[in-house]
Amino acid sequence: MNEPALSLKKYIFAWLGLLGLTLVTTLIAFVDLGVWSAVIEIGIAAIMASMVAGFLMHAFYETKLIKLIIAAAIIWFLVMITLTLGDYMTRGWLPFPGK
Amino acid sequence: MSKSATLACREQFRTPAQQRETASVGMWIFLANEVMMFGALFTAYTVYRASHPQAFDIGSADMNIMLGSINTALLLTSSLMLSFAEHSAQAGNRRLIALFLILTMIIGAVFLGLKFTEYYQHFQEHKAPGVWFNDSSPYANSIQMFFVFYFIMTGLHAVHMIIGIGILAGLLFRTIIGTMTAEYHTPILFGGLYWHFVDIVWIFLYAIFYLPGLHL
Numbered sequence: 001m002n003e004p005a006l007s008l009k010k011y012i013f014a015w016l017g018l019l020g021l022t023l024v025t026t027l028i029a030f031v032d033l034g035v036w037s038a039v040i041e042i043g044i045a046a047i048m049a050s051m052v053a054g055f056l057m058h059a060f061y062e063t064k065l066i067k068l069i070i071a072a073a074i075i076w077f078l079v080m081i082t083l084t085l086g087d088y089m090t091r092g093w094l095p096f097p098g099k
Numbered sequence: 100m101s102k103s104a105t106l107a108c109r110e111q112f113r114t115p116a117q118q119r120e121t122a123s124v125g126m127w128i129f130l131a132n133e134v135m136m137f138g139a140l141f142t143a144y145t146v147y148r149a150s151h152p153q154a155f156d157i158g159s160a161d162m163n164i165m166l167g168s169i170n171t172a173l174l175l176t177s178s179l180m181l182s183f184a185e186h187s188a189q190a191g192n193r194r195l196i197a198l199f200l201i202l203t204m205i206i207g208a209v210f211l212g213l214k215f216t217e218y219y220q221h222f223q224e225h226k227a228p229g230v231w232f233n234d235s236s237p238y239a240n241s242i243q244m245f246f247v248f249y250f251i252m253t254g255l256h257a258v259h260m261i262i263g264i265g266i267l268a269g270l271l272f273r274t275i276i277g278t279m280t281a282e283y284h285t286p287i288l289f290g291g292l293y294w295h296f297v298d299i300v301w302i303f304l305y306a307i308f309y310l311p312g313l314h315l
Contacts, residue, residue, distance in 0.1 A: 003119060003288070005189050006182075015179040022171050022305075026164070029310035038311065045306035049299045056182050056295045063120065066127050073131035077138040084142050085149070094149045 004061035014055035021048050107283035119285055126289045130296050137300055140255070144248045144307060147241075154241030158249070159312030161226055166213050167309040171301065173213070177206035178298045181267075181291045188288070191281025193274055200271045200287075203294070207264050214257055221246070249308050256304060259297045266290045 025044040029037065054060040059070055088094050112118035148155045184199035218227075225233035228247045236242065270290045273279055279287055 003189070006186075008183070008186055011179060011182040011186070015175060018175045019172055022168065022175070025306065025310065026168055026313070029313040032314040037314065041306045041310045042303075045302050048302045052178065052295050052299050052302070056178050056298075057292050062123070065120075066123060069124065069127045069131055073134040076131075077134055077141075080138060081142045081145060084146060088146055088149070094146075095152070 004058035006055065006058060006061070010055055014051055018048055018051055021051075106278065107285075115282070122285055122289070126292055130292065133296060133300075137252075137255070140248070140252050141303065141307075144252070147244055147248065148307075148311075151238070151241035151244065154238035155245050156312050156315060157236065157238055158242040158245030159308060159310070160315045161221070161224065162309045162312060163217055163220060164309055164313060166217050167305060170210050170213050171305050173206050173210045174298050174301050177203045177210070178295050180206060181294050185284075185288055185291050188279055188284035189281065191284075193277065193279065196274045196279060196284075196287065197271060200267050200274065204264050204267050204271070207260055207267075207294075211257060211260055211264075214253065218250075221250075252304055253308070256297065256300055259300070263290075263294050263297055266293060 021044055025041055025048075028040055028044075031037075033040065053070065059067065085094075107115040108118055112121065180199050180203040184196050184203065187195035187199060221227050222231055225231055226246050228243045228250065232239075232243050232246070234242055267290060270279070270287055273286065
């Protein structure tokens, strides 16, 4: 069978890592870092999401075809958010300086 | 040919590996669809947060971070339990599959219980949008918008959790009647994919709803 099988140890390490990152991101959120707070919070969430997808959902061990589907989903989302925000920003509808 | 061998390779497939890959592609495309659905909501949230940054921080400060972080840990633990169930399925140990599926469902139910406790608190504090909302700050309208996103997105997530518990119950039934074996247990792996995906959605919900107001 071409089924990805991971050891229990890997699952437990991934889980401990995820709990650790939850603690880290929550503690960082108590400090006011201005605009960087959101960047760090989303960044850590993205790392946690790829750990869940990679290990618990075995994405790191899947075939190229499955990785392509995952990449398509992520890229589709990035295209949508980039074009939407690009539109709002260039029209000056968002309270950012410089426009 | 035994029953599990028939399930593992139905007549339209050449090999069990081909059947599994076909099913796998279908499952992942379904999850990509889910990314599109939640992605649209995350994009809308981003636009509103960029337009009303102070109000979204103030709204987020009303979140119960204690319940939120406990829920995050619970959901991650439920995913670990489900991974154990998948591992037991690959070994063909039905007793362990059933045990870990039940544990996953119990933790999922506790998550929902805490989530609804939070909803109840928001109603009590007049934070639920609509006729229940009452806030005297100058940002009241934008704060209400924050809570609209909060209820829609965590609500949609909770609906996914309820469906997930239903799927796990179905898998538990199929495990008990003996359909899940070491040769054929694809449904458990795919139920797992769905549950883990819902987990990923929560990780982002936690980051965008609970964390922004913590520094206030």
